[in-house]
Amino acid sequence: MPELPEVQTIVNDLEKKVVGLTIVDVWSDYKQAVRPNFSKFKKGIVGQKIISTDRKGKHLVIHLDNNHSIVIHLKMIGHLLFKPKKFSSRSTEFFDEKINGYIHHIIYFKNGDSLAMSDMRKFGWLAVVKTFEVEEMKEISQLGIDALSVDLSFKKFDELLEKRKNGKIGIVILDQKWVAGIGNIYRSEILFEAGINSERLIKSLNNDERKKLYQAMRKVLKKSVRMRGTSTVDYRDTAGKKGNFQNFLKVYGREGEQCPNCQGRIERLKLSQRSVFWCQGCQKN
């Protein structure tokens, strides 16, 4: 699932691959995912050059030179595949995997390159908006501070925790309106790294625990960005390749296995309808 590290990896790739390219056409076989509608989307982007890319929480933003921007949310399993003009189907795993074959949207560039969006479950969406309106979109304007923002000091993080003191940390940490970027995989990994149980009420966390949580959040997310994100079954980068962080997951998806720290059994529970993986020994209540 594209969470902060996966979306950041995609943005970093796009910055290298598509900035400077001019859009000449766009295709979709699932136009209801395109906002405000397909013809306005097409009109807004065709003929324009890409000038920069950005990330807002789990949203990708592609800025064009007509003061418009493309905003994309990949939701659970959407991913972008950059296909160079000189692409050879034998030279990469691009088409080898089924997960890369659910292509519903394609942007074509003047030089023959293209950028496709594969999205088996068709939850993802693309929008074109005026650049100054990106921040005003309701999906973007509601986002809390980015989990990796340089402006998110421990002091600020602690203040944010205090605002949600009556909540459970495992639920609040997933709330994009509180802090943006953390999804279900990193929730489990961050809480394990911090040694904190997901069901703890925030008001019960002492200063030492809050600091550990802050440091774990930064550490885990940054390491995953370096590793190009987590590919369980679905996430792929713009070359159609897997990230590497799945090899470093300590608890996520490991129910019944031994904890790497204390050799205890890794447990699983449901919190707000989603699985949390945790170690009874390392994350006591």
Add this chain to the structure above:
DNA sequence: AGTTGTGTTGAAGA
């Protein structure tokens, strides 16, 4: 073969 689990987000319901 029908049911369930998978997960992000927002909306609807309580």
Add this chain to the structure above:
DNA sequence: ATCTTCAACACAAC
């Protein structure tokens, strides 16, 4: 207000 459930969708595993 704040929490829970559901819907959007497709597919694998049972």
